[in-house]
Amino acid sequence: MAIEDIKIPQMGESVAEGTIGTWLKKVGDTVAVDEPIVEVETDKVAMEVPSHVAGTIVELVVAEGDTVEIGALIAKVDTEGKAAATPAPKSESTPAPAPAAEKAVAPAPAPASAPAASASAELMPMSPAVRRIVEDYNLDAASITGTGKDGRLTKGDVMAAIEAGTARTLSAPVAAAAAAPAATGPREERVKMTRLRKRIAERLKDAQNTAAMLTTYNEVDMTAIMEARERYKDLFAKKHSIKLGFMSFFTKACCLALKEVPAVNARIDGDEIVYHNYANIGVAVSAPNGLVVPVLKDAQNMSFADTELGIANYGRKARDGKLTIEDMQGGTFTISNGGIFGSLMSSPILNAPQSAILGMHKIQDRPMAIGGQVVIRPMMYLALSYDHRLIDGREAVTFLVRVKEALEDPTRLLLDM
Amino acid sequence: MSDAFDVVVIGAGPGGYVAAIRAAQLGLKTACIDKRDTLGGTCLNVGCMPSKALLNASHHYHTAAHDLGKFGITTKGVSFDLGEMMASKDKIVDGLTGGIAFLFKKHKITWFKGSAKFTAKDTIEVALNDGGTETVKAKNTIIATGSDVASLPGVEIDEKTIVSSTGALSLPKVPKHLVVIGGGVIGLELGSVWQRLGSEVTVVEFMDQVLPGMDGEVRKTFGRVLKKQGFNLHLSSKVTGVEKTKSGAKVTFEPVKGGDATTIDADVVLVSIGRRPYTAGLGLETVGVEMDDRSRVKVNHDFSTNVPGIWAIGDVIEGPMLAHKAEDEGVACAENIAGLTGYVNHDVIPGVVYTHPEVANVGKTEEDLKAAGIDYVAGKFPFTANSRAKANLDTEGFVKIIADKKTDRVLGVHIIGADAGNMIAQAATAMEFGASAEDIALTCHAHPTETEAMKEAALAVHNRTIHM
Secondary structure, three states, X not given: OXXXXXXXXXXXXXXXXXXXXXXXXXXXXXEOOOOEEEEEEOOOOEEEEEOOOXXXXXXXXXXXXXXXXXXXXXXXXXXXXXXXXXXXXXXXXXXXOOOHHHHHHOOOOOOOOOOOOOHHHHHOOOOHHHHHHHHHOOEOHHHOOOOOHHHOOOHHHHHHHHHHOOOOEOOOOOHHHHHOOOOOOOOOOOOOOOHHHHHHHHHHXXXXXXXXXXXXXXXXXXXXXXXXXXXXXXXXXXHHOOOOOOHHHHHHHHHHHHHHOHHHHOEEEOOEEEOOOOOOEEEOEEEOOEEEOXXXXXXXXXXXXXXXXXXXXXHHHHHHXXXXXXXXXXXXXXXXXXXXXXXXXXXXXXXXXXXXXXXXXXXXXXXXXXXXXEEEEEEEEEEEEEEOOOOOHHHHHHHHHHHHHHHHOOHHHHHOO | OOOOEEEEEEOOOHHHHHHHHHHHHOOOOEEEEEOOOOOOHHHHHHOHHHHHHHHHHHHHHHHHHHHHXXXXXXXXXXXXXXXXXXXXXXXXXXXXXXXXXXXXXXXXXXXXXXXXXXXXXXXXXXXXXXXXXXXXXXXXXXXXOOEEEOOOOOOOOOOOOEEOHHHHOOOOOOOOEEEEEOOXXXXXXXXXXXXXXXXXXXXXOOOOOOOOOOOHHHHHHHHHHHHHHOOEEEOOEXXXXXXXXXXXXXXXXXXXXXXXXXXXXXXXXXXXXXXXXXXXXXXXXHHOOOEOOOOOEOOOOOOEOOOOOEEEOHHHOOOXXXXXXXXXXXXXXXXXXXXXXXXXXXXXXXXXXXOOOEEEEEEOOHHHHHHHOOOEEEEEEEHHHOHHHHHOOOOOOEEEEEEEOXXXXXXEEEEEEOOHHHHHHHHHHHHHOOOEHHHHHOOOOOOOOOOHHHHHHHHHHOOOOOOX
């Protein structure tokens, strides 16, 4: 029997660990080279980890929900056992550390005094106050770093971890089920947050806590763009094999305005301001697990077609869960389009450490006063949320006005003005 | 000349003798040099231990003579024999110093009685008490020479009328009026001894309260306690002269801020204004050991000095001059010499004043934290609400726990109370483990004990005392 170890591969520069999502294979299954065997969620993306060898899975070393570091052993594959495929007797294989989730099945009512201690916490006894909070919040003590004597947890450590959102919870043994009306089933359901969702929550809250965030609004008359689009959509599609959408206009308009108001494209780093002489535009895309923001690199140099192709490509990857870490890194400004879901007006939250984000909305025909006449025009509200620490109101408004002007008169995009 | 020792400890006080024992335990060939004929240094011979013996004896007398009535015990004509009391104290000291001598023998530590002096960084010349000299070669030397009484300029201590703590432990008769210059730990402890035995005691203190350095609330409260016991306190007062007379001495002092001087007559004057590091005659300059601006030996975190192979611990280095601090440093230093990792957490060193009630503290005071700009919450619980203290008719004092406002971590504990010195140990343990006030509150404390006040003070941090 030749056993090969399957380990967590490198997943990008800033990713140190991930959470085992769903096992796509079980013990006894055969795998081909490069066939995905497990989904792993990281802070930034969910990805599939393939087997680098063909063979039969003989052991799954980690359980769903476990946190694993880069390079961690997750499974063993017998490269000679393709035919045999006898499911290894369970008792022989090293039992994966059973996550507490499995306990939920057995409705053993845990006595109130039984500490919900994880393996490492048993090695390092918890002080009474630490024990109380860990139980109150149903935390996995092993996920918190201790600063007390010999690395013990202090109450402060646990509170800080809760505040920072770095403490993992144990999957709750739902003991209250019996109390709910039996016929109608449980009245609420607890589902563990995915790593991605937690990370989104963290980042959004961080942005709010850090930046002096406010939003300026404007509206744009979409007539010119809609006309241009109507006029050229067939030709464009034929030539570039991609539909001419609004996003390319917006991206272009933003690049232009960013050049004029560099602060909007900058970020704060400590007590320095970093100005970017390029525009990496993050485009918020909805993915099955939540919002992701892949980045159009050097968007200032992209043609309309490049932009549309880039966005379409990212959209596809997001849908298939194939976005890579590199796809998501390095943004200097973000465009978020709430309009596709019908939003008429909203204030987007910054994508830290970026200092500004443009919110697009639904195009709606509204009566406008133009030249003393009431005319119906396809209008869109624009919102620019920005970090007032770095960007003055004048700059934010100027930026948004520039975007509006360029969109209402797309010829400006050609003339770079 | 003997073979080189792995470790030579200069000074056999609680820092030095403990360092020597620990070094020997670790298999190092160890010697200890001290110029006293008995081991144990100031602490055992003329410090902590004899003073505790006298504090205990005088407390028993005072209780028997004055306090037993409230328990329904009638006593008549309670008296004491000072000579017997001193003899008892001396016997206790002999037992203790003899115990160290036994421990030295057990650990095969070579004991030189004499004065040490560096002639080279690995060579020490011992002027033996019995005459002659001995040259000792040392791979490592630990300076544990401790401290000596700080004297008041222009005031000569004769240990009869004008005494240091040493003389105050062996007065031949109870002075009618004892004037204590310096209201620190030593002055108040020895003042208590003689006050209980019948002296009128007057304390002249430079600072605005007694016990400088301790928590402000503790100092203020304890000053009140002393006054209630009959002490005369002159605070914010500067002694400008001590003049010996036929029958005793005249002590003159004036307000620190300026003002009229006062002169009082004393039978005995105790000078207890502090202690200073003792390094005279050691020849430290010969080997180039670096000192700080307060004449203390400069050491690194591991107690090494700037001269390789020379180490220092205890009162001669920075930090509070406390026996237990020196002991822990002695152990850590010996371990560092042996290649282990020894360290002392100087943030958690308890301090105790063995008066009645006792005063004990560990960690930061409210004043420290205010100065450092740290947000804290103080929880306080008085012994008047503690059942055991009530049963004992001994309800003076309180427990105060100071915790970090954000993390709830215990930053300091301050106690005035009959058993404060023992109670502070649990606070030190808790702090050493980074405990929160809630940790103490959630720990079961036996009923009825004074320690319940500790638990209640921890509850008070969160405004949820049960018995208040």
